[in-house]
Amino acid sequence: MNKFLLGSLVLVFLLSACGTSAPMASKGAIEITASFANAVGVGENSAAFMSIKNNGSEADTLLKASCDAAMMVTIMDSKMEGDVMSMSDVSGIEMPAGSTVELKSGGYHIMLMDLKQELKAGSTISITLEFAKAGKITLDLPVNAIGSMP
Numbered sequence: 001m002n003k004f005l006l007g008s009l010v011l012v013f014l015l016s017a018c019g020t021s022a023p024m025a026s027k028g029a030i031e032i033t034a035s036f037a038n039a040v041g042v043g044e045n046s047a048a049f050m051s052i053k054n055n056g057s058e059a060d061t062l063l064k065a066s067c068d069a070a071m072m073v074t075i076m077d078s079k080m081e082g083d084v085m086s087m088s089d090v091s092g093i094e095m096p097a098g099s100t101v102e103l104k105s106g107g108y109h110i111m112l113m114d115l116k117q118e119l120k121a122g123s124t125i126s127i128t129l130e131f132a133k134a135g136k137i138t139l140d141l142p143v144n145a146i147g148s149m150p
């Protein structure tokens with residue numbers, strides 16, 4: 001993809017209203033849409049949410065996530081135990097061919113721990129996802145006021 005086309009896609013995303021289903025990043029068979037991170041202060045933890053689709057005919061795996069703005073980044077799953085929500089690290093997220101995995105509140109998410117900078121609502125944060133087959137995909141996530149849902 002050339003730079004001009006990439007720039008156009010970013011512009012299209014910025015111009016479109018919230019709730020758009022147009023992909024905000026894609027590479028190989030992987031397409032990422034509707035993503036955002038929660039606004040928090042320095043030293044706090046945030047979570048990033050998104051929808052990841054594997055359009056390919058082969059399975060892929062989300063191996064890890066990285067973000068320069070956080071001291072540590074992990075992929076986590078959440079589940080309810082009784083009426084308590086607990087989160088645990090996962091070693092990766094399997095993406096069967098043709099599947100869509102939703103990273104959302106109460107499920108999988110990218111945990112951004114110990115932020116080095118404030119995440120202000122309305123700004124963006126750069127996160128890189130690494131897939132076994134598709135490789136690295138970097139996207140600029142919009143930062144939303146905490147508590148807002150995708």
Ligand SMILES: [Cu+2]
Nearest residue numbers: 076087109111
């Ligand atoms: Cu978490």
